[in-house]
Amino acid sequence: MKYNLPHTIENGHGEKVIFKEIITEPDGDKVLVSGYCQPKAGPAMHVHYLQDEGFTVVKGKLGYRILNKEPVYCKVGETIIFTRNTPHCFWNAGEDELEISGWVKPVDNVIFCLSALYDAMQRGKGGKPETFDGAFILMRYKNEYGMSEVPLLVKKVIIPFTYFLGKLLGKYKKFSNAPAPIK
Numbered sequence: 001m002k003y004n005l006p007h008t009i010e011n012g013h014g015e016k017v018i019f020k021e022i023i024t025e026p027d028g029d030k031v032l033v034s035g036y037c038q039p040k041a042g043p044a045m046h047v048h049y050l051q052d053e054g055f056t057v058v059k060g061k062l063g064y065r066i067l068n069k070e071p072v073y074c075k076v077g078e079t080i081i082f083t084r085n086t087p088h089c090f091w092n093a094g095e096d097e098l099e100i101s102g103w104v105k106p107v108d109n110v111i112f113c114l115s116a117l118y119d120a121m122q123r124g125k126g127g128k129p130e131t132f133d134g135a136f137i138l139m140r141y142k143n144e145y146g147m148s149e150v151p152l153l154v155k156k157v158i159i160p161f162t163y164f165l166g167k168l169l170g171k172y173k174k175f176s177n178a179p180a181p182i183k
Helices: 110-123 131-140 152-168
Strands: 007-010 015-025 028-037 052-059 062-066 072-074 079-082 088-092 098-105
Touching: 007 110, 015 110, 062 079, 072 079, 110 131, 131 152
Parallel strands: none
Antiparallel strands: 007 015, 015 028, 028 098, 052 079, 052 098, 062 072, 062 088
């Protein structure tokens, strides 16, 4: 799936990402991003199984946590890199808007997945994605991304059942052009 860059997404809960451009490097493509979070906003604990990502704080104060570790805080000019397979979350730990500049490498399906997730979050309730779309994203791209703090029963039973039910009900026609998952 091709996107005209820059491509801006918002989740309706205080987060905005701008995919600015894709840079070709000898060891793979990376996408450059700008991110904006309102105070206390930020993504839930998640993991990229196939990608590394890095951020530099441009404005504000960033808090982050790696699963089972204490929170760390970064100020303007500081950089954090999350390597693949490292469950992490980050948030705006300040009083004003947080702005970060960063990258994700390789690009793979990150633009599609985050775009679909943010769209589903706008239609969901309580800061969570719309149920069927969330199940589609988590099941189709389960080898690429995961939600680290989702209870095991939900991951192994509820999400797969919801995905199956969504297929039966024809909920995923809008995803007919979704990129193939990376194996």
